[in-house]
Amino acid sequence: MSSTKEAPLAPSQRTKLPVSVSPFSLFPSPSTTPGSGGSASGCVHLAAIKHQGVSVPGQLARPASLLLDKFREYVRCILGNNARGHFPPLTSGHTKDTELDDRKKRKMSQLELDIEWVQSIPFPGCKICGDNGFGRLHACLHCSFIGCAKHKHMNAHLLDTTNTHCFAVDYQHASIFCIKCNDYIWDLDFERVLAGERVRMDALVSKVKDSTIKRSKNVEWTPSLEEAMKIQKYSTPTRQCSGLRGLSNMGSTCFMNVVLQCLIHNPLLRVHFLSDKHNAGLCRIKKSGGKCCMACEMDSLFTNFYSGETVPYSPSNFLYVTWMSNAALARYAQQDAHEFFIAVLNEIHSNCSQANAKENTNCRCIIHQTFQGYLQSDVTCSQCKNVTTAKDPYLDLSLNIKAAPPNAAGSRKKGGGGTPNLNASSLVGEASCTLLECLERNFAAETLTHYQCGNPGCAKSSESVKHVTIKNLPPVLAFQLKRFEHSGQGSKVDTHVQIPAELDMTRFTTRSVQARMEEKSTGSLKVPNLNAASGGVSGNISTFDTFNDSVPEFRYSLFGVVNHQGSLETGHYTAYVKSRGDWFLFDDHTVTLATQRDVLASKVYMCFYVRENFCFSPSNDPGSDIHVAAAVGKV
Amino acid sequence: MNAQTNSFKSLVDQKLVRSGEKDKVKEMLRTRLVECGWRDELKALCKEVIQSKGLEHITVEQLVLEITPKGRAMVPDTVRAEVLQKIRKVLSDA
Numbered sequence: 001m002s003s004t005k006e007a008p009l010a011p012s013q014r015t016k017l018p019v020s021v022s023p024f025s026l027f028p029s030p031s032t033t034p035g036s037g038g039s040a041s042g043c044v045h046l047a048a049i050k051h052q053g054v055s056v057p058g059q060l061a062r063p064a065s066l067l068l069d070k071f072r073e074y075v076r077c078i079l080g081n082n083a084r085g086h087f088p089p090l091t092s093g094h095t096k097d098t099e100l101d102d103r104k105k106r107k108m109s110q111l112e113l114d115i116e117w118v119q120s121i122p123f124p125g126c127k128i129c130g131d132n133g134f135g136r137l138h139a140c141l142h143c144s145f146i147g148c149a150k151h152k153h154m155n156a157h158l159l160d161t162t163n164t165h166c167f168a169v170d171y172q173h174a175s176i177f178c179i180k181c182n183d184y185i186w187d188l189d190f191e192r193v194l195a196g197e198r199v200r201m202d203a204l205v206s207k208v209k210d211s212t213i214k215r216s217k218n219v220e221w222t223p224s225l226e227e228a229m230k231i232q233k234y235s236t237p238t239r240q241c242s243g244l245r246g247l248s249n250m251g252s253t254c255f256m257n258v259v260l261q262c263l264i265h266n267p268l269l270r271v272h273f274l275s276d277k278h279n280a281g282l283c284r285i286k287k288s289g290g291k292c293c294m295a296c297e298m299d300s301l302f303t304n305f306y307s308g309e310t311v312p313y314s315p316s317n318f319l320y321v322t323w324m325s326n327a328a329l330a331r332y333a334q335q336d337a338h339e340f341f342i343a344v345l346n347e348i349h350s351n352c353s354q355a356n357a358k359e360n361t362n363c364r365c366i367i368h369q370t371f372q373g374y375l376q377s378d379v380t381c382s383q384c385k386n387v388t389t390a391k392d393p394y395l396d397l398s399l400n401i402k403a404a405p406p407n408a409a410g411s412r413k414k415g416g417g418g419t420p421n422l423n424a425s426s427l428v429g430e431a432s433c434t435l436l437e438c439l440e441r442n443f444a445a446e447t448l449t450h451y452q453c454g455n456p457g458c459a460k461s462s463e464s465v466k467h468v469t470i471k472n473l474p475p476v477l478a479f480q481l482k483r484f485e486h487s488g489q490g491s492k493v494d495t496h497v498q499i500p501a502e503l504d505m506t507r508f509t510t511r512s513v514q515a516r517m518e519e520k521s522t523g524s525l526k527v528p529n530l531n532a533a534s535g536g537v538s539g540n541i542s543t544f545d546t547f548n549d550s551v552p553e554f555r556y557s558l559f560g561v562v563n564h565q566g567s568l569e570t571g572h573y574t575a576y577v578k579s580r581g582d583w584f585l586f587d588d589h590t591v592t593l594a595t596q597r598d599v600l601a602s603k604v605y606m607c608f609y610v611r612e613n614f615c616f617s618p619s620n621d622p623g624s625d626i627h628v629a630a631a632v633g634k635v
Numbered sequence: 636m637n638a639q640t641n642s643f644k645s646l647v648d649q650k651l652v653r654s655g656e657k658d659k660v661k662e663m664l665r666t667r668l669v670e671c672g673w674r675d676e677l678k679a680l681c682k683e684v685i686q687s688k689g690l691e692h693i694t695v696e697q698l699v700l701e702i703t704p705k706g707r708a709m710v711p712d713t714v715r716a717e718v719l720q721k722i723r724k725v726l727s728d729a
Binding site: 085130149182183184436498500501502504595596597600 | 645658666669670672674675679694695696
């Protein structure tokens with residue numbers, strides 16, 4: 001594929017920007033040629049302006065291009081303003097290293113210029129009442145008026161008959177308001193500018209946070225006539241499909257069905273397999289005469305799901321390959337979904353990776369790229385304060401639902417005459433807990449007794465503190481809640497675990513924890529534990545002592561849930577999966593629409609989260625939602 | 636009375652902005668509201684309102700007017716208390 005070939009761009013089409021607007025030159029402006037590809041607009045008033053007196057199709061009328069320029073200027077300020085917290089205070093006395101080569105120096109100073117520009121963005125405020133945040137500020141696209149929506153100052157400005165101003169841009173979300181429609185409107189040309197500026201700001205913020213970060217350049221590819229002909233010649237007719245398909249139960253195989261549904265709707269795996277990254281015709285294993293390749297089965301599963309067929313599919317080949325690859329799963333019996341999940345991941349990994357199949361550490365196979373992260377465990381010796389650090393890879397995180405006191409097994413026995421007080425508290429604990437609480441418990445510091453210190457100077461067996469933190473977070477985070485206990489006679493924990501639809505993992509990362517520790521030691525109780533101070537007023541375990549700007553955000557959103565009904569020995573699995581913004585319940589061969597409420601209320605056994613911001617994306621920026629919060633739920 | 640409250644409000648706001656704590660409080664509030672499910676509930680509520688009225692017959696302004704009182708009532712007391720606590724702390728420290 002000649003996808004790297006850059007489409008020729010007419011230089012005249014590139015909008016040249018005045019230097020005073022922004023010195024973003026690190027990153028070339030992504031194609032923001034106005035009016036290039038269609039000029040769809042959701043607003044008749046804007047559409048009228050765009051094509052007034054223009055004979056050449058695809059070209060914008062002068063007033064419209066002025067609006068667009070103004071919009072771009074505002075968008076830069078808005079995005080810069082929203083991301084301001086991520087920029088460091090500028091070091092004034094920065095001495096330039098003369099040994100740096102010329103190119104690097106120029107780059108450095110450019111980055112500094114960009115940072116300086118962001119910091120020089122004025123704080124907006126309503127020109128009439130001076131409101132500066134909670135009044136939903138809008139900026140006029142025709143002049144430089146800024147007004148709030150709360151007191152209708154923007155409306156008044158746009159309705160003012162002495163000028164003919166019609167459009168304003170929301171100074172938080174960058175959406176466009178049209179006074180004639182009396183509502184927010186959309187327009188492809190404006191959206192394109194916004195998207196382009198977002199990418200640029202993302203790139204700049206990533207660069208500021210970590211100057212070593214490399215972003216692959218997104219090259220737009222328009223097929224040439226020859227290529228288009230080839231594509232047409234070799235493509236098969238496509239059918240409309242939703243990618244939703246039930247899976248038949250082939251005899252206690254619901255454990256497999258739920259896991260497969262969650263894998264198929266995993267965005268990363270979907271992209272991998274649908275972009276033909278594992279082609280059964282080219283498969284190494286198939287070529288060398290092997291029959292069982294789980295990656296090929298996965299590929300065929302995707303083919304069948306996206307074929308347009310809607311009748312339930314029987315993944316019999318997949319089951320066969322599972323049986324051949326894992327003897328423990330090879331019988332018609334009820335299996336553990338999590339066990340199967342791990343088995344599938346390992347099998348696909350070993351089928352995908354090349355010669356270094358044994359070497360798990362730096363595998364670049366799709367499985368490890370998607371699911372693998374690292375845990376860091378620091379053991380601090382209480383005697384010599386020596387810290388021993390170990391790094392462990394993980395494909396998923398298994399969480400204990402209950403707090404595990406040493407005599408847990410004893411106290412859990414029902415009917416055992418414990419003190420009423422203790423019973424009550426354990427009952428509360430059993431009624432429900434949240435995933436965050438489970439995480440807090442699992443990543444809490446833990447005291448080890450009889451720890452043999454590795455420091456040769458110490459080498460004493462003593463107490464020490466073990467603290468596990470997350471070194472690396474994968475794009476897709478899988479959780480297993482340990483509902484099945486195999487100790488003793490075995491039992492199922494039926495506690496309801498409240499899972500959030502959106503999860504921020506930042507506070508469990510090594511960097512965040514270390515930053516907190518540092519603050520604690522240097523800031524010497526500048527901010528005491530909020531919960532302690534407020535007498536546990538929030539009931540939340542997490543503390544908000546630090547919102548360290550140097551810690552990147554790891555925000556995840558839920559896309560798959562596996563539920564188990566029944567007991568330890570026998571039961572049934574169902575899955576909820578999010579597809580194109582809607583939730584669906586998969587119960588073997590039936591697929592039904594569900595609501596998020598159902599999903600969050602279900603008894604979760606496994607859940608899957610996908611990271612929202614892969615590099616850094618202020619499109620999920622903290623500001624955008626607080627704005628709603630501010631407008632709606634002012635505290 | 637109203638004018639007095641307003642000037643007091645802007646005074647508090649100024650203090651928060653100057654100390655740089657406003658963004659932190661905002662971020663904390665945002666995270667808390669997501670954590671407690673307020674955001675999802677509100678989203679669902681918005682969807683309900685839009686679906687019941689029909690997309691063509693509602694503007695953002697109307698939606699904001701309708702949702703605002705409900706959304707305010709839905710904010711859990713614990714979150715309210717925590718934010719208040721935090722703001723108090725900033726003000727007393729400053």
